[in-house]
Amino acid sequence: MRKDKKSSFTLFLFSWMMVVLLNFVATAFAEDTTPEIVDSTLDPVDSGAGDDSDVSNPDEDSRDSSDGAPSPKLPSSYKALLEYVLPAPLQHQGSNDNYDYVNAGSCFFMAATGAMEILMNMDVAPENRQSDGLSDLSERWLMTVPEVASRGNFIVNRILTFNDYAGGVLNKDYRYTKGGYNEYNYSVRHNWVNELPGDWEKKILVKTPKIETKVIFMAAAPGAKNKVGVMSDRTIEKVKQHLVEKQGPVQVVYNESGVWHSVLIVGYDDNDTMDGEVKECPFTKKTIRSLGFFHRWKAKRAMARGGGCEEKGVFYVRESEYHENDPFYQKLDKVYDYDLQREGEEAPYAAPFVKREYEWLKYLGNHAVGISRVDVDKARFPPKKNTPTP
Numbered sequence: 001m002r003k004d005k006k007s008s009f010t011l012f013l014f015s016w017m018m019v020v021l022l023n024f025v026a027t028a029f030a031e032d033t034t035p036e037i038v039d040s041t042l043d044p045v046d047s048g049a050g051d052d053s054d055v056s057n058p059d060e061d062s063r064d065s066s067d068g069a070p071s072p073k074l075p076s077s078y079k080a081l082l083e084y085v086l087p088a089p090l091q092h093q094g095s096n097d098n099y100d101y102v103n104a105g106s107c108f109f110m111a112a113t114g115a116m117e118i119l120m121n122m123d124v125a126p127e128n129r130q131s132d133g134l135s136d137l138s139e140r141w142l143m144t145v146p147e148v149a150s151r152g153n154f155i156v157n158r159i160l161t162f163n164d165y166a167g168g169v170l171n172k173d174y175r176y177t178k179g180g181y182n183e184y185n186y187s188v189r190h191n192w193v194n195e196l197p198g199d200w201e202k203k204i205l206v207k208t209p210k211i212e213t214k215v216i217f218m219a220a221a222p223g224a225k226n227k228v229g230v231m232s233d234r235t236i237e238k239v240k241q242h243l244v245e246k247q248g249p250v251q252v253v254y255n256e257s258g259v260w261h262s263v264l265i266v267g268y269d270d271n272d273t274m275d276g277e278v279k280e281c282p283f284t285k286k287t288i289r290s291l292g293f294f295h296r297w298k299a300k301r302a303m304a305r306g307g308g309c310e311e312k313g314v315f316y317v318r319e320s321e322y323h324e325n326d327p328f329y330q331k332l333d334k335v336y337d338y339d340l341q342r343e344g345e346e347a348p349y350a351a352p353f354v355k356r357e358y359e360w361l362k363y364l365g366n367h368a369v370g371i372s373r374v375d376v377d378k379a380r381f382p383p384k385k386n387t388p389t390p
Contacts, residue, residue: 112142273312
């Protein structure tokens with residue numbers, strides 16, 4: 001009798017596990033069953049200071065806000081923002097294939113702070129746009145400062161903290177650092193500890209321009225920041241359109257090695273190519289290989305249906321990572337000093353920008369948020385406007 005009960009329980013447990021597994025597989029493969037790529041593009045979001053709208057749950061059937069209107073003719077390249085970019089200190093320490101690797105997980109704040117630095121630099125003379133200068137903002141401030149307004153979806157709205165305080169804090173006054181309670185814990189993760197002085201708003205707050213944001217693309221599924229989204233070619237054009245017309249960067253989130261990573265798009269060129277011998281989206285293919293099975297399957301399937309890779313067409317992307325012996329990441333010779341009280345903890349800055357093919361965003365991105373100044377036309381040193389290439 002006991003044997004029969006044990007066999008019945010084993011059969012029940014096996015059946016239950018099979019149901020769970022089949023449901024999981026069905027859900028994963030059902031993510032992309034439409035006959036064509038669906039673009040979850042949202043309407044423009046009025047996101048000035050004081051806007052409490054939450055765009056974290058968009059309509060899954062949302063479409064391009066242009067209602068089918070043809071996109072305007074865009075120039076074949078836009079590089080006007082590159083001169084305003086300040087390099088980021090590395091968000092990590094050590095090598096990603098070594099025991100000493102530690103990542104602060106601060107990529108989103110690196111990108112958002114970099115966006116504001118670009119917009120601030122439109123009021124700064126070119127010779128004064130320097131690291132640790134008057135427009136080099138503290139990433140750590142954005143990581144630790146309390147929210148004034150709760151808007152939901154920090155990926156879209158956290159940068160509006162600059163509007164809430166009408167300013168930010170310079171890196172020289174609140175440094176992106178390394179720290180810890182002992183030698184073992186000494187790392188970049190210390191940046192999550194709030195050590196702002198009590199009177200910081202009176203003593204170290206600096207004015208920043210008022211900004212607005214527009215959600216260009218957001219995968220509709222809950223928790224989509226950890227997923228692979230698939231954009232249409234029209235969305236890629238809308239990213240480029242924002243750069244040209246709004247004269248501001250686009251912050252994106254994409255899936256890399258099974259986790260999300262955020263960077264800043266600061267320009268594009270339809271005729272530029274990736275460096276190296278392989279021109280057909282080498283970074284995209286490399287990144288897809290690092291994904292989990294279902295995300296990898298979805299990205300490969302979308303790429304096959306979307307026509308594969310082109311040899312030309314790149315975004316210029318501000319990164320906050322550098323990996324030795326990885327040709328897709330670059331560094332500066334200039335060194336960043338994380339801790340002014342110590343020696344030996346320094347590391348190079350990441351390069352101001354690197355190349356990423358258009359397919360990288362199309363097949364791996366899950367968020368794209370345009371960021372711009374409200375008063376860009378009144379900036380002291382505004383970007384030069386491109387004209388469409390005949």
